[in-house]
Amino acid sequence: MAGNRNFSYWAGRIGFSALIVLIFLYTAFPFYWALISALKPESELIQTPATFFPQTITLQNFEAVFRNDAFLRGLLNSTVVSIVVVIAALCIGSFAAYALGRLKFGGKRWILYVILSMTLFPQISILPGLFTLVNQLGMYGSITSLMTTYLIFTLPFTVWVLTSFFRALPAELEQAALVDGCTPFQTFYKILLPLTAPALVTTGLLAFIAAWNEYLFSLTFTLTQPAAQTVTVAITKFTGVIARNEPFGEIMAASVVVTVPLIVLVLVFQRRIVQGLTAGAVKG
Amino acid sequence: MAVATTSSNAAVRGGSTLTKRQARLAMIMLAPTFFVLILVAFYPLVRTFLSSFTNEPFANPTAEVANVGLENYQKLLGIQIAPFPEGASLRDTMITGYRRVNTFELFGERYLFAAGDPMWIQAIVNTILFTIISVALEFSIGLLVALVVNTRFRGRGIMRAVMLIPWAIPTAISTVLWRYMLNDNTTGAMNALLSAFGLIEPSASIAWRSQYPLLSVILVDVWKTVPFVALLLLAGLQTIPTDLYEAGAVDGATVPQRFFRITLPLLFPTVLIALVFRTLDALRVFDVFAILLPNTTRSMATHNYEMMVTSYQYGYASATGVLIFIIIFAFTILYMSLFRVEVD
Numbered sequence: 001m002a003g004n005r006n007f008s009y010w011a012g013r014i015g016f017s018a019l020i021v022l023i024f025l026y027t028a029f030p031f032y033w034a035l036i037s038a039l040k041p042e043s044e045l046i047q048t049p050a051t052f053f054p055q056t057i058t059l060q061n062f063e064a065v066f067r068n069d070a071f072l073r074g075l076l077n078s079t080v081v082s083i084v085v086v087i088a089a090l091c092i093g094s095f096a097a098y099a100l101g102r103l104k105f106g107g108k109r110w111i112l113y114v115i116l117s118m119t120l121f122p123q124i125s126i127l128p129g130l131f132t133l134v135n136q137l138g139m140y141g142s143i144t145s146l147m148t149t150y151l152i153f154t155l156p157f158t159v160w161v162l163t164s165f166f167r168a169l170p171a172e173l174e175q176a177a178l179v180d181g182c183t184p185f186q187t188f189y190k191i192l193l194p195l196t197a198p199a200l201v202t203t204g205l206l207a208f209i210a211a212w213n214e215y216l217f218s219l220t221f222t223l224t225q226p227a228a229q230t231v232t233v234a235i236t237k238f239t240g241v242i243a244r245n246e247p248f249g250e251i252m253a254a255s256v257v258v259t260v261p262l263i264v265l266v267l268v269f270q271r272r273i274v275q276g277l278t279a280g281a282v283k284g
Numbered sequence: 285m286a287v288a289t290t291s292s293n294a295a296v297r298g299g300s301t302l303t304k305r306q307a308r309l310a311m312i313m314l315a316p317t318f319f320v321l322i323l324v325a326f327y328p329l330v331r332t333f334l335s336s337f338t339n340e341p342f343a344n345p346t347a348e349v350a351n352v353g354l355e356n357y358q359k360l361l362g363i364q365i366a367p368f369p370e371g372a373s374l375r376d377t378m379i380t381g382y383r384r385v386n387t388f389e390l391f392g393e394r395y396l397f398a399a400g401d402p403m404w405i406q407a408i409v410n411t412i413l414f415t416i417i418s419v420a421l422e423f424s425i426g427l428l429v430a431l432v433v434n435t436r437f438r439g440r441g442i443m444r445a446v447m448l449i450p451w452a453i454p455t456a457i458s459t460v461l462w463r464y465m466l467n468d469n470t471t472g473a474m475n476a477l478l479s480a481f482g483l484i485e486p487s488a489s490i491a492w493r494s495q496y497p498l499l500s501v502i503l504v505d506v507w508k509t510v511p512f513v514a515l516l517l518l519a520g521l522q523t524i525p526t527d528l529y530e531a532g533a534v535d536g537a538t539v540p541q542r543f544f545r546i547t548l549p550l551l552f553p554t555v556l557i558a559l560v561f562r563t564l565d566a567l568r569v570f571d572v573f574a575i576l577l578p579n580t581t582r583s584m585a586t587h588n589y590e591m592m593v594t595s596y597q598y599g600y601a602s603a604t605g606v607l608i609f610i611i612i613f614a615f616t617i618l619y620m621s622l623f624r625v626e627v628d
Binding site for chain 1: 303305306307309310311313314316317320321323324325327328329330331332333335345429432433435437439443444445446447448449450452453454455456457458460461462464465472473476480507511512515516519561564567568570571574575584585588589592593598601602605606608609612613616617620
């Protein structure tokens with residue numbers, strides 16, 4: 001009887017550990033594959049069967065990637081666009097969120113519904129109209145087109161999440177500030193805004209990741225202007241520096257380079273990201 | 285003098301001035317958001333809607349544009365199913381301007397299935413299949429992963445961090461990565477892995493993307509999204525109080541009973557909302573289809589894109605966009621009323 005329980009106990013433990021290892025491998029393997037492929041020399045990349053542990057390690061592919069102008073340009077564009085979009089979304093969004101979370105006025109309910117439905121807006125369906133807008137504003141083929149259009153998916157989300165944070169702040173703070181003679185606007189930027197700093201970091205981070213990962217707009221609004229492409233588009237159109245027929249090793253090196261900043265962000269801000277995601281998605 | 289008058293007026297009106305001032309401040313603070321949303325969402329939406337009734341070409345501002353009424357929609361929505369016996373003439377059976385999707389047998393009779401735009405019909409079918417299968421897989425695997433990660437074990441923190449990686453990698457880049465992994469040459473890790481585990485012959489070279497296109501996109505999407513769904517479900521699991529399980533155990537409930545009677549019902553709201561979000565996301569899938577399967581197998585979104593950019597049919601693409609918008613918006617409204625989303 002005791003031996004039996006022992007056996008099932010250990011079988012359970014082993015099965016459970018195996019499951020954990022399996023989940024880990026399933027999640028991490030493609031990234032591992034990209035990393036080792038980037039580190040392999042050309043000769044090993046064309047070897048059959050493919051090796052799961054590189055025999056020789058070289059930084060050749062990474063060096064080539066950092067000599068690739070189109071790729072570096074893409075990295076720069078992605079960085080600039082993402083940072084500008086995050087700042088714009090947070091500035092514009094925190095104003096709106098304060099009004100929606102703190103001030104009393106008619107029609108608030110409807111505005112909140114509009115904002116919520118905007119977070120689910122299918123961007124692809126208005127692609128033709130957006131293309132015309134970008135053209136009319138004279139932004140086609142320039143990264144300003146992306147800084148503008150990316151607000152369609154970052155702004156409603158920012159407003160929605162920040163509104164719930166503003167609403168959660170205690171009312172006494174505001175009353176005290178009003179009694180002390182602050183105008184409502186002063187109350188906003190002197191008292192409440194600093195208190196939402198953690199929320200600003202979280203939403204800013206999620207907006208940054210969304211902008212950094214965007215592909216469709218970048219592809220469409222820079223069709224004939226490679227100089228304005230972001231890195232996601234640059235990678236799909238990659239032509240290697242030390243190219244064979246297909247610069248596989250270099251593309252993998254480029255993928256690793258683009259992914260590493262995101263992985264660092266995710267590891268550092270892990271808890272916040274999960275909180276932000278659940279605030280945006282689960283609470284609905 | 286003027287100042288004094290104003291302040292005495294304010295004193296008379298009292299509280300209502302404060303409310304008015306709040307309302308005016310709210311409008312000022314909301315104005316930038318309204319401006320941006322009108323510019324990048326409302327205006328393009330109206331523009332897309334209006335041009336969906338025209339034959340406007342793409343990127344040709346000097347071209348003549350004519351109103352074609354509902355022609356674009358007729359072509360997009362037009363399908364025909366007609367008896368098509370052996371030896372019948374395709375030309376006589378099919379509506380002029382239509383093209384064949386396929387022929388099929390039902391109760392021993394042969395039928396013709398034709399459509400105004402077969403690729404669009406195929407794209408709708410692909411998108412719906414993709415949505416149903418990938419969302420179902422993501423939730424069943426995601427729930428399993430969430431239950432595993434919800435238990436205590438060493439390295440749980442690392443595990444959760446690793447789970448965020450597929451979500452954080454840009455879809456475009458993970459798709460490029462998978463494009464190689466699914467190849468039939470030496471870059472194809474998939475074949476190498478399967479043969480290493482003895483699941484396929486080492487000599488078998490499966491070109492996943494051309495042989496199993498839909499399976500390939502589902503594979504990539506499931507890989508990217510399972511950890512994300514698992515993290516959402518994990519957040520839901522952690523809101524379930526542990527004393528419920530203890531009480532269940534005291535009352536003699538077995539582990540499966542506790543799962544089906546306690547965990548699932550309490551997790552249900554989380555599952556439902558996450559499910560809707562994922563469905564809406566899956567219905568507008570673009571990146572994975574566009575990068576993994578160039579031009580062969582289309583989703584609704586890639587068809588829209590190809591119609592505009594490759595076929596230069598701006599008006600027609602607009603009509604496609606309007607249809608996608610209607611499909612997804614109907615779903616959004618349904619969701620908001622179904623779950624009675626409370627906004628205040």
